[in-house]
Amino acid sequence: xxxxxxxxxxxxxxxxxxxxxxxxxxxxxxxxxxxxxxxxxxxxxxxxxxxxxxxxxxxxxxxxxxxxxxxxxxxxxxxxxxxxxxxxxxxxxxxxxxxxxxxxxxxxxxxxxxxxxxxxxxxxxxxxxxxxxxxxxxxxxxxxxxxxxxxxxxxxxxxxxxxxxxxxxxxxxxxxxxxxxxxxxxxxxxxxxxxxxxxxxxxxxxxxxxxxxxxxxxxxxxxxxxxxxxxxxxxxxxxxxxxxxxxxxxxxxxxxxxxxxxxxxxxxxxxxxxxxxxxxxxxxxxxxxxxxxxxxxxxxxxxxxxxxxxxxxxxxxxxxxxxxxxxxxxxxxxxxxxxxxxxxxxxxxxxxxxxxxxxxxxxxxxxxxxxxxxxxxxxxxxxxxxxxxxxxxxxxxxxxxxxxxxxxxxxxxxxxxxxxxxxxxxxxxxxxxxxxxxxxxxxxxxxxxxxxxxxxxxxxxxxxxxxxxxxxxxx
Numbered sequence: 031x032x033x034x035x036x037x038x039x040x041x042x043x044x045x046x047x048x049x050x051x052x053x054x055x056x057x058x059x060x061x062x063x064x065x066x067x068x069x070x071x072x073x074x075x076x077x078x079x080x081x082x083x084x085x086x087x088x089x090x091x092x093x094x095x096x097x098x099x100x101x102x103x104x105x106x107x108x109x110x111x112x113x114x115x116x117x118x119x120x121x122x123x124x125x126x127x128x129x130x131x132x133x134x135x136x137x138x139x140x141x142x143x144x145x146x147x148x149x150x151x152x153x154x155x156x157x158x159x160x161x162x163x164x165x166x167x168x169x170x171x172x173x174x175x176x177x178x179x180x181x182x183x184x185x186x187x188x189x190x191x192x193x194x195x196x197x198x199x200x201x202x203x204x205x206x207x208x209x210x211x212x213x214x215x216x217x218x219x220x221x222x223x224x225x226x227x228x229x230x231x232x233x234x235x236x237x238x239x240x241x242x243x244x245x246x247x248x249x250x251x252x253x254x255x256x257x258x259x260x261x262x263x264x265x266x267x268x269x270x271x272x273x274x275x276x277x278x279x280x281x282x283x284x285x286x287x288x289x290x291x292x293x294x295x296x297x298x299x300x301x302x303x304x305x306x307x308x309x310x311x312x313x314x315x316x317x318x319x320x321x322x323x324x325x326x327x328x329x330x331x332x333x334x335x336x337x338x339x340x341x342x343x344x345x346x347x348x349x350x351x352x353x354x355x356x357x358x359x360x361x362x363x364x365x366x367x368x369x370x371x372x373x374x375x376x377x378x379x380x381x382x383x384x385x386x387x388x389x390x391x392x393x394x395x396x397x398x399x400x401x402x403x404x405x406x407x408x409x410x411x412x413x414x415x416x417x418x419x420x421x422x423x424x425x426x427x428x429x430x431x432x433x434x435x436x437x438x439x440x441x442x443x444x445x446x447x448x449x450x451x452x453x454x455x456x457x458x459x460x461x462x463x464x465x466x467x468x469x470x471x472x473x474x475x476x477x478x479x480x481x482x483x484x485x486x487x488x489x490x491x492x493x494x495x496x497x498x499x500x501x502x503x504x505x
Contacts, residue, residue, distance in 0.1 A: 034258075038289050039288070053378070054378060060321070064288055066293060066295065068273065068275075075325065075343040077116075078115065078116040078346065079112070079117065079347075080345075081117060081118075081119055082103055089122070092122035093132055095123070097149070105158070110357045110360070110361075111361055112348075112364065113162050117162075117164050117167065119169060121231070123143055123144060124137065124143060124144060125142050126179075137179060139176050140180040141216065141219060142219075156225060168220075168223070168227070171232060171233065172201060172216065173200060173232055174198055175200070176199070181201065185208070188201060190252070192238050195238075205259075209259045212263060213262075226275070229279060231280065232279070236256075261289060264276060264293045276293055278293075278294035281301055282299065283300045295325075297324075298326065304329060305328075307412075311388075318397065319380075324341060325342065327347050328346050328363075329348070336363050340367070370408060372401070374399055376403060377401070382394055391415055392416040393414050396409060400429075409457075422459050423457065423459075427454070431451040432450065433449070
């Protein structure tokens with residue numbers, strides 16, 4: 031008389047000579063049927079920016095942040111014309127995370143705002159974000175419970191233990207009573223504090239907790255019930271708040287299955303070394319085969335770092351309280367990102383293979399985002415610092431051989447016209463000359479144009495899409 035459900039599996043069959051034709055059909059399928067939908071179409075995920083940066087000691091993450099500091103930082107974004115689409119408040123806003131623990135990690139399980147630092151709750155922060163024309167994101171980690179937290183003290187019967195990790199407890203979403211409490215408790219907090227984005231992290235190895243809790247003849251039942259509960263929890267939040275968007279982190283991109291993608295998107299796709307450009311490039315190159323929507327953090331303002339982090343979502347981590355980077359550069363980067371983001375929603379083509387060699391410092395890495403909707407596209411290419419090859423030849427995909435395209439090299443502003451047949455046969459990407467001033471010495475080269483090359487189909491005397499120069503960056 032017992033019933034369980036298993037994970038949703040999709041098998042998509044395709045026959046043909048070009049692997050990427052099948053992959054792009056899968057990307058379109060994911061956007062149409064397994065991505066968060068709002069108003070009848072997939073939800074566009076944002077570029078976001080935080081209220082503050084970690085520290086100072088002894089605080090970690092946002093453990094030192096106060097209501098006054100957060101509002102002041104939001105207004106500084108407005109002062110510099112850098113207001114993001116979403117203001118992002120990560121870990122460290124809840125009770126004990128500022129004092130006495132001073133560590134966001136060791137006090138999860140008490141999901142109430144720290145009344146010392148946020149005496150009015152988090153509503154003043156969301157109100158300020160909304161006043162500035164942005165939305166408000168808040169971080170949670172509901173499944174991990176620290177010893178001594180509210181849940182651990184009041185409801186130990188809802189927790190699973192692991193014998194060799196006494197400090198971390200697992201909130202059992204497979205327990206109906208526990209699940210109902212979490213739904214209502216977090217739902218009430220979201221409503222009371224005006225939260226638009228719900229961010230769920232998860233920083234523990236979960237399988238050993240299930241294994242210790244299972245009886246010998248019921249191996250797997252705690253995992254099944256927990257995952258059923260997780261989906262039910264998210265579905266409750268989505269039903270109660272129809273406009274709510276869910277950011278799925280899980281220690282950085284560790285829950286990228288079909289069902290979580292149907293309900294959420296990974297705005298922070300990895301906890302791999304923050305800002306390391308080769309890793310960023312490889313993550314984009316690989317994930318784009320399958321996932322149209324994913325994002326990562328951006329820490330610097332130089333073109334190589336910015337282009338390494340391009341994608342369908344972004345998290346800006348610029349310091350606005352110290353002299354670090356140019357405000358004008360930051361403004362331009364945001365404008366550039368808004369121009370380029372729509373390209374990541376359509377077709378993807380890797381241009382330099384799928385070999386492991388792409389991880390090394392002596393590689394060229396290049397990919398193309400193509401929009402069949404208006405026959406435009408971009409090419410992003412990187413010549414890494416140890417590469418001695420001055421150029422590389424790539425074959426653009428998705429172009430119509432019978433049409434003529436306008437190609438912009440965004441590094442130097444030059445525009446040429448090429449037939450689709452020429453572009454498909456081979457296009458040479460050349461290294462940036464040092465005198466251009468974009469990258470000097472042994473630094474890597476990046477291409478945004480012949481490197482991101484924007485192609486526009488010519489029809490009579492006009493162009494489909496935006497005219498060249500409309501934004502001063504990319505049309």
